[in-house]
Amino acid sequence: xxxxxxxxIVSVGGTVLIILIALIFWGLNFKESPx
Amino acid sequence: xxxxxxxxxxxxxxxxxxxxxVWASRKIQNISDYVxxxxxxxxxxxxxxxxxxxxxxxxxxxxxxxxFKYAWPTIWEQIAVPLSISFCIIFFGVKMWTVxxxxxxxxxxxxxxxxxxxxxxLRGLSAVSGIVVSMIYLAGQYTAISIVLMWLFGLPHWLxxxxxxxxxxxxxxxxxxxxxxxxxxxxxxxxxVGVIIMAPIVIMAAGGFTNINEVMASVNPTNVxxxxxxxxxxxxxxxxxxxxxLLTIGLACAPHVINNILCVKDVKYxxxxxxxxxxxxxxxxxxxxxxxxAGIVLVKDGMITLPQVKNASDFIFVYGVQAALPSIALWGIxxxxxxxxxxxxxxxxxxxxxxxxxxxxYKKILKPDADDKKVLFVNKISVVMAAVVTLLLAxxxxxxxxxxxxxxxxxxxxxxxxxxxxxxxWRRATRQGxxxxxxxxxxxxxxxxxxxxxxxxxFPMAFHFSFYAFVISVIAMIAVSYLTPPHDEKVLDxxxxxxxxxxx
Numbered sequence: 047x048x049x050x051x052x053x054x055i056v057s058v059g060g061t062v063l064i065i066l067i068a069l070i071f072w073g074l075n076f077k078e079s080p081x
Numbered sequence: 082x083x084x085x086x087x088x089x090x091x092x093x094x095x096x097x098x099x100x101x102x103v104w105a106s107r108k109i110q111n112i113s114d115y116v117x118x119x120x121x122x123x124x125x126x127x128x129x130x131x132x133x134x135x136x137x138x139x140x141x142x143x144x145x146x147x148x149f150k151y152a153w154p155t156i157w158e159q160i161a162v163p164l165s166i167s168f169c170i171i172f173f174g175v176k177m178w179t180v181x182x183x184x185x186x187x188x189x190x191x192x193x194x195x196x197x198x199x200x201x202x203l204r205g206l207s208a209v210s211g212i213v214v215s216m217i218y219l220a221g222q223y224t225a226i227s228i229v230l231m232w233l234f235g236l237p238h239w240l241x242x243x244x245x246x247x248x249x250x251x252x253x254x255x256x257x258x259x260x261x262x263x264x265x266x267x268x269x270x271x272x273x274v275g276v277i278i279m280a281p282i283v284i285m286a287a288g289g290f291t292n293i294n295e296v297m298a299s300v301n302p303t304n305v306x307x308x309x310x311x312x313x314x315x316x317x318x319x320x321x322x323x324x325x326x327l328l329t330i331g332l333a334c335a336p337h338v339i340n341n342i343l344c345v346k347d348v349k350y351x352x353x354x355x356x357x358x359x360x361x362x363x364x365x366x367x368x369x370x371x372x373x374x375a376g377i378v379l380v381k382d383g384m385i386t387l388p389q390v391k392n393a394s395d396f397i398f399v400y401g402v403q404a405a406l407p408s409i410a411l412w413g414i415x416x417x418x419x420x421x422x423x424x425x426x427x428x429x430x431x432x433x434x435x436x437x438x439x440x441x442x443y444k445k446i447l448k449p450d451a452d453d454k455k456v457l458f459v460n461k462i463s464v465v466m467a468a469v470v471t472l473l474l475a476x477x478x479x480x481x482x483x484x485x486x487x488x489x490x491x492x493x494x495x496x497x498x499x500x501x502x503x504x505x506x507w508r509r510a511t512r513q514g515x516x517x518x519x520x521x522x523x524x525x526x527x528x529x530x531x532x533x534x535x536x537x538x539x540f541p542m543a544f545h546f547s548f549y550a551f552v553i554s555v556i557a558m559i560a561v562s563y564l565t566p567p568h569d570e571k572v573l574d575x576x577x578x579x580x581x582x583x584x585x
Contacts, residue, residue: 049294050153050305057307058156062363065160069167069356076352077583 087233087413094271094417095248098264098424102252105259111453115257115460116187116436117344124350126262127341130429131166131354132362133265134338136272137218138225138423144366145401146394148373149380152297152304154316159370161325163362165332167355173333174342175351176505176577181343184575189339189501190441196504196576197512198568201446203500206519208441210496211336212434216471218337218489219430222423223475229419232399233412239476245423250468253428254461258344261428268421273365275418279402280368286384286405287375296378304377323548331494331547334501336437337429369398376401435464488530491547495526499554503562506580508573514562522554 047055109115122130140162147155177192186192190211194204226245230236236244252260287293297304308318316324332338345351376397379385385400387393402415439460444451451459499518503510529546532539542549577584 049291049298054153054305054307058160061157061160065164065167065359066356069359072171073353073356076349078349078352 084413087416090413090417091233091420094420097267098248098252101264101267102254102256102260105252105256105263108259109257109457112440112456112460113185113187114259115457116432116440117340118258118262120182120344121346122262122344123346124354126266127345127350128354128358128361129266129269130262130341130344131169131338131358133269133272133425134335134341134429135162135166135332135426136269136362136365136422137426138222138229138419141272141276141369141419141422142225142228142395142398144369145373145376145398146392146396148370149376149397150394151316152301152374152377153306154303154308154321156307156367156370157316157321157325158328159363159366161328162332162366163359164329165338166358166362168329169333169338169342170351170355170358171582173339173501173505174345175348175582177339178342178345178348178351180576186343188343188436188440189336190437190445192576193500193504193515194445195572196568196578197500197510197515198572199512199516203512203516203519204441205446206516207497207500208437210519210523212437214489214493214496215336215430215434215437216467216474217492218335219427219434219467219471220475221489222427222430223472225419225423226427227475228395228399229416229423232396233416242472242475245420245427246468246472249424249427250431250465253431254464257460258432261432262344264428265425268425271421272418272425273361275414275421276365276368279406279415279418280372283372283379283398283401283405284368284375286401287378287382290371293371293374293378296381297374300377300381317543319543320545323544326551327491327494327545327547330498331490334497335490335493336497337426337433339497339501340433340436341429372398372401379404431464431467434467435460435462438463488526488534488546491530491545491550492523492526494547495522495550495554498522498551499558503558504576505578507562508578509562509567510558510578511562511565511567513565514558514560517561518554518558521557522550525550525553 113119144158147158177189180186180192184191184195190204190207193207194200197203223242223246227238227241230241230245231238252264284290284293288296294305303309308321309316310318376385379401380387385404387396387400390396403412406412406415439456443459444456496519499522500515503518504515526547529542529549531537533542533546573579
């Protein structure tokens with residue numbers, strides 16, 4: 047796909063996806079009034 | 082001959098920046114207004130300030146340049162750099178903002194001084210290190226200004242530097258962080274919109290994304306791999322791992338980035354800024370890298386010929402735009418985009434240097450009885466001095482400076498990351514440990530950076546040089562902290578020290 051090896055798509059795409067999920071998780075669980 | 086439309090566009094941009102400086106100057110009543118904008122930045126101004134601080138001119142040109150030189154194995158840079166903003170907010174920002182608001186911090190040194198109970202020694206060491214590293218980084222930024230103005234207007238190097246520096250200095254001196262932040266908002270919009278329009282044009286001129294990858298693979302199959310292995314390979318998995326850490330954590334704790342945390346109006350902005358900054362800046366970074374890949378095709382097809390200079394790859398985006406766009410007036414827009422990227426970092430660096438000197442050294446160490454007005458004056462003078470000194474260095478950079486600019490982020494990573502992270506999250510971390518971590522981290526980064534840059538083969542370096550210095554800094558922090566008495570529990574509670582980000 048896109049002239050790229052599967053390894054490149056999976057490793058780069060997978061890393062971006064994991065980070066996005068982690069940052070969404072952070073946003074959803076952020077408490078607005080810390081100590 | 083200078084194209085009047087291109088010159089007009091650049092002139093309008095520069096006048097707009099000066100107008101922001103004049104407008105911002107009216108809001109400044111005291112040193113807090115000047116340095117942290119009275120802790121009044123709202124969501125988008127703060128988000129753009131963070132993006133602007135991280136997105137330097139050399140990263141704009143250098144990202145494409147690195148992609149052109151080493152292809153897909155460099156793609157991790159596009160993830161790590163935007164992630165540094167998220168890292169800074171999540172791991173430093175939430176906790177530090179809360180303590181800063183309560184204790185009235187205006188620099189990160191205020192935090193270090195309270196946490197490590199060292200109002201002079203650690204504050205001074207950190208401030209001096211921050212000033213030196215920021216000045217080196219600043220001198221590097223001027224190179225990008227020069228590249229653009231020399232290319233577009235054929236100006237001599239010294240004149241290009243002088244014009245760029247004069248404008249940034251003017252609005253930074255008069256408007257302080259209000260000017261820097263609002264200028265960053267404008268610059269950020271210009272940068273994002275500009276790259277989203279310009280980069281695809283360059284990519285299409287090279288036959289589109291898929292064609293670029295196919296051509297790159299035909300030149301060298303490893304060009305489209307996520308990493309490379311074997312003798313002589315640079316972007317190996319171990320190197321990429323350390324490069325990722327360096328960019329994510331090193332930029333997050335860079336003085337001109339982390340201090341922005343203290344300017345935010347409300348902690349609730351930290352909820353979604355990490356995601357939005359990552360997505361927005363990530364998109365810009367990926368497009369810039371793909372434009373660098375397109376350069377490989379454009380050079381192969383003979384559509385562009387790079388200049389015969391040492392840093393020729395840094396010109397790839399500039400020359401790619403020139404080949405893809407027919408109008409000189411559009412080049413003017415491109416010049417404004419690059420200038421916006423350069424200035425958004427340059428202004429923040431200058432203000433950081435000025436503040437570190439005026440607040441942390443002059444007010445807190447040399448003249449504790451100096452009043453607000455005097456400190457503000459010293460701050461402004463320091464910004465001008467920072468501009469003059471770095472300009473002189475950048476006009477004819479000595480070889481040592483070229484090396485230091487290259488090593489800049491690595492030095493920040495090895496010097497500041499451990500004292501900050503240990504200070505926030507480890508109650509056993511002590512003043513002596515922090516000083517050892519900072520001092521040895523700095524010394525080790527200079528040593529290993531020297532080995533790497535001058536290709537001195539003392540031992541095979543599988544990781545980026547800064548990683549070795551970082552490890553030494555960690556070891557120094559742990560060993561020295563355990564050998565020295567812990568801090569008072571009351572101080573640790575006041576500074577929210579502990580193994581948590583937010584106290585539940």
